[in-house]
Every structure is written in C-alpha cells, then in structure tokens.
Amino acid sequence: MRCWNSPRDRTHIELSFRPGGIMTDAIQLTIDGQEVRVAAGTTLLSAIRQAGTSIPTLCNHPYLKPVGSCRLCVVDIEGDRGLPASCTTPAVAGMVVRTQTPRVQEYRQQMLRLILKDYPGDAISAELRDLIRQVGIDSPTGEGKERVKEKLPGGPFFERDYHYCVRCGRCVRVCHEVRGAQAISFREGSGGMEIGTAFNRPLEEVNCQFCAACVDVCPTPALYDRVDPANAKYQGPTTQTSSICPYCGVGCRLTFSVRDNHIVRQEADPTGPANQGQACVKGRFGIAGFVHHPDRLNQPLIRKGQEWSAVSWSEAIDTVATAFRKYQPNEIAVIASAKCTNEDNYVLQKFARAVLGTNSVDHCARL
Ligand code: SF4
Ligand code: SF4
Ligand code: FES
Incomplete structure (x- = not known):
C-alpha cells in the first residue's frame, strides 16, 4: 500500500522546485474521474478546487498554513485505506482521488455534527450555513447549554x-x-x-x-x-468603495462600506498588494471617526486676533507667501504629511529646495 504522505512523495514534490520557489514541472492526477494537471507542490485541496470541484473546509483559510484539524475536507484516495485531509496532503502524480464517496460523506457529517454539538440555532453565519448545506446535515438547534456562557471583554473595537x-x-x-x-x-x-x-x-x-x-x-x-453608535442612523444596504488608507506610507488597500455618504465600516482588502487582507487598528477602525468628525478641518483657517476665520484658498496662500518673505531660507523647515500622495510630497520637497531654498525637509511617515 502506498502512503501519499510518505517522505518519498514529499521529496518528489520538494525536488520539483528550484531554489527560489520556481516550479519546474507539472503533475497529472485524476479527481472524480477527471484528469487534472497542476503545478507540482500543490495541495490536494487546491488541485480539487482547480478542477472546479467544491469541497467543504472549516479550519483552512487562504491567509493561514493548513493544519488539517477539522477533517471536513477528507477525500478517498485509491490505494489508501485512510481518509486524508486534502488541505494537508500534497497532490502526487498518478493519484486517483474521489471527493464524494459514501464513506467520505458519512465521515464529514459525523465530524460536522461533532463540531456543531450544542451549537445555538439562533445565530448561524452565512459561512456555517453554506458548510451545513455542503456536508448535508440538519441545521443545529442547540441551546448552547454546554458552551461558554459569558461574553468576554473584547476591548474598545x-x-x-x-x-x-x-x-x-x-x-x-x-x-x-x-x-x-x-x-x-x-x-x-x-x-x-x-x-x-x-x-x-x-x-x-x-x-x-x-x-x-x-x-x-x-x-x-x-x-x-462593536457597533459604533455614530452609525445607528445609517442602517440598511451599503455601497462598497475601494481606496487606500490615508494614515501612513504603507498604502494598505481598504474596502469602505458607505451609506448616505457616510462611512459605516472599513475592512482590509485581501487583494491589496501592500497589505494582503491585513490592516492596523487605525486603518481598520479609525477612519470614519476623523472623516466625519465635526472638528475636522476641511477649509483653510487664518487666525485674526484671537479668532480663527475660514478663508478662501487664494487668501490663505497669499498670507503664507507674504509671511515667508520675512525669513531667510535657513530659518525655514518643511514638514510633509503622510496623508498626502507620494506625488504631493515630491512636489513639496521640490518647492522647499528650489523655491524656498531650504534642505530642511522632513516627513511624518512614522505617524
Ligand atoms: S473564535 Fe472560535 S470560531 Fe471564531 S475563529 Fe476563533 S476558533 Fe474559530
Ligand atoms: S489577531 Fe489582532 S486583534 Fe485579534 S487577538 Fe491577535 S492582535 Fe488582537
Ligand atoms: S479544511 Fe479542516 S482539515 Fe482540511
């Protein structure tokens, strides 16, 4: 009997990569009667999905290393008596894999019933509902009596x-x-x-x-x-807008949920090249607060006496230009903002050096 997880098979897969992770060959295997070619080193789960077959998973997630703990993605492999988890099993040339045999289905149902034992029927997420449908068991109707009772403090967010x-x-x-x-x-x-x-x-x-x-x-x-009380009046469907977080120079891509021109929520975009689905606390929770804050500056102000007055941009620029004339270049420093684009900041340092004549330029990218 052949063991598909044996060191020999793993060695075959590792050898198919040149240093630097560039694939040198592809392999062919059979999935539910269909011949499939995948890159050497692919997991069985990935090969199954590339074949267009859907398979239930729970512990697996694209951001994470596979661990094979939920056992919902098990498959039948010809010549293998066990039911290996496809997320942790490498695809090997010549494998014959079946994803929906009666023993696979029965095993998945047993596992999901165990996982959802006493799960309260009052809150079933879309992902769980989809999993229940795929595996083919009844929706849980438990009361959660054997489960953790107390909510734990999650902090401010x-x-x-x-x-x-x-x-x-x-x-x-x-x-x-x-x-x-x-x-x-x-x-x-x-x-x-x-x-x-x-x-x-x-x-x-x-x-x-x-x-x-x-x-x-x-x-x-x-x-x-946590529901932000400021969003209470913005209930209902939102539109999604993709943009770059303005907080620092990393350039994380975020998806904003907007209703009535009000940001209700923002989350990290998995397709963002710089952040790949991750964000810091400021990007994830801190944008709507300042965008909609009543004290946010959105027009120039000039102090006249003890009071700040809103003025036009041309008056503000004239005032600053006149004030600059009172100083020598070595008395001037320029601080650029991480909230500006790279192009804005490039122009600002050019202006500092070429027009104001100072090399004292700094940036708040350490925001
Ligand atoms: S809180 Fe529980 S269900 Fe949610 S990700 Fe963690 S282990 Fe999974
Ligand atoms: S993933 Fe982030 S928010 Fe969650 S516990 Fe870890 S550090 Fe805290
Ligand atoms: S997805 Fe959980 S074991 Fe594979």
Missing part, C-alpha cells in the same frame, strides 16, 4: 462571544502566524478547549494590536465588530 465558537483555530493562527502578536491561544476551559488569553487577562494586557485579523477570519458570530 470588537466583541468576543465564544458561545458561538466552533474551535476552528483560525483566530489563534492568524494572531500568531500573520500578526505575530500571540495575544490569544487555545486553553483548557470548563467546557473543554476554549480560546482565550493567558490567565484570562484583558486583551489590552496581552499584546493585542486590535487589528481585528481574528474577527475577519472567524467563520461564526463569536467575534464581531
């Missing part, structure tokens, strides 16, 4: 209600693997394994960055953004 946790571990893994924060982990609780912090300390005391990466990968209502 999100809520933690592990009553709805299915222990997929995505939140812990994103916190460790992607954010490097290690703020949360699995721990032994009264109801078995639970997610939490060391010694149950508040997130503020355990290096949490409040990036909400854990919220974004959670497939259930266990983790969710």
Whole structure:
C-alpha cells in the first residue's frame, strides 16, 4: 500500500522546485474521474478546487498554513485505506482521488455534527450555513447549554462571544502566524478547549494590536465588530468603495462600506498588494471617526486676533507667501504629511529646495 504522505512523495514534490520557489514541472492526477494537471507542490485541496470541484473546509483559510484539524475536507484516495485531509496532503502524480464517496460523506457529517454539538440555532453565519448545506446535515438547534456562557471583554473595537465558537483555530493562527502578536491561544476551559488569553487577562494586557485579523477570519458570530453608535442612523444596504488608507506610507488597500455618504465600516482588502487582507487598528477602525468628525478641518483657517476665520484658498496662500518673505531660507523647515500622495510630497520637497531654498525637509511617515 502506498502512503501519499510518505517522505518519498514529499521529496518528489520538494525536488520539483528550484531554489527560489520556481516550479519546474507539472503533475497529472485524476479527481472524480477527471484528469487534472497542476503545478507540482500543490495541495490536494487546491488541485480539487482547480478542477472546479467544491469541497467543504472549516479550519483552512487562504491567509493561514493548513493544519488539517477539522477533517471536513477528507477525500478517498485509491490505494489508501485512510481518509486524508486534502488541505494537508500534497497532490502526487498518478493519484486517483474521489471527493464524494459514501464513506467520505458519512465521515464529514459525523465530524460536522461533532463540531456543531450544542451549537445555538439562533445565530448561524452565512459561512456555517453554506458548510451545513455542503456536508448535508440538519441545521443545529442547540441551546448552547454546554458552551461558554459569558461574553468576554473584547476591548474598545470588537466583541468576543465564544458561545458561538466552533474551535476552528483560525483566530489563534492568524494572531500568531500573520500578526505575530500571540495575544490569544487555545486553553483548557470548563467546557473543554476554549480560546482565550493567558490567565484570562484583558486583551489590552496581552499584546493585542486590535487589528481585528481574528474577527475577519472567524467563520461564526463569536467575534464581531462593536457597533459604533455614530452609525445607528445609517442602517440598511451599503455601497462598497475601494481606496487606500490615508494614515501612513504603507498604502494598505481598504474596502469602505458607505451609506448616505457616510462611512459605516472599513475592512482590509485581501487583494491589496501592500497589505494582503491585513490592516492596523487605525486603518481598520479609525477612519470614519476623523472623516466625519465635526472638528475636522476641511477649509483653510487664518487666525485674526484671537479668532480663527475660514478663508478662501487664494487668501490663505497669499498670507503664507507674504509671511515667508520675512525669513531667510535657513530659518525655514518643511514638514510633509503622510496623508498626502507620494506625488504631493515630491512636489513639496521640490518647492522647499528650489523655491524656498531650504534642505530642511522632513516627513511624518512614522505617524
Ligand atoms: S486583534 Fe489582532 S492582535 Fe488582537 S487577538 Fe485579534 S489577531 Fe491577535
Ligand atoms: S473564535 Fe471564531 S475563529 Fe476563533 S476558533 Fe472560535 S470560531 Fe474559530
Ligand atoms: S479544511 Fe482540511 S482539515 Fe479542516
């Protein structure tokens, strides 16, 4: 009997990569009777998806290394008595794989029933509903009596209600693997394994960055953004707008949900080249607050006596230009803003050197 996870097969896959990760060959295997060619080194799960076949997954997530813990993506491989998890099994040339045999379906149903044991029927996310449909079991109708009862403090930006946790571990893994924060982990609780912090300390005391990466990968209502009271009157459908976070020079791409010209929520865009689905706390939670703040400056002000007066841009520029004439170049310094575009900042430093005659130019990219 051949073991597809054997070191020999892994060696074959590793040898198919040149240093630097460039693929040198492709392999062919059979998935549900269809011949499929994939790059060597592909996981079976990825090969199955490339073949256009959908397969249930829970612990797997594109941001994370596969761990094979939920066992929902198991498949039948000819010549293999077990049911390996496709997310952690490499695709190997010549494999004959079946994704929907009766024993695979029965096994997945058993696993999902275990995962959803006593899951409360009052809050089933779209992802869970889709999983239940794919695996083919009844929706859970539990009351959650055997589950974590208390909501834990989530800090200022999100809520933690592990009553709805299915222990997929995505939140812990994103916190460790992607954010490097290690703020949360699995721990032994009264109801078995639970997610939490060391010694149950508040997130503020355990290096949490409040990036909400854990919220974004959670497939259930266990983790969710706190509702901002400022958004209470902006209920209903929103339009989505993609833009770049204005806070610093990294250039994270965010998706803004907007209703009635008001930003209701923003989240990191998985397709953003600079951030790949991640954001810091300022980008994730801090933009709508200043965009809509009543004190936000959105026109020039000039102090006249003790009062600030709103003026036109031409009056403001004339005032500044007149004031500059009182100073020598070595008395002037220019501070550029990280909220401007690269092009704006380039022009500003050019203006400082060529027009004002000063090389004292700095930038607040360390915002
Ligand atoms: S908000 Fe970020 S740092 Fe805090 S627990 Fe979640 S993933 Fe970890
Ligand atoms: S809190 Fe969410 S992401 Fe974390 S283990 Fe529970 S269900 Fe999974
Ligand atoms: S998705 Fe493969 S084991 Fe969970």
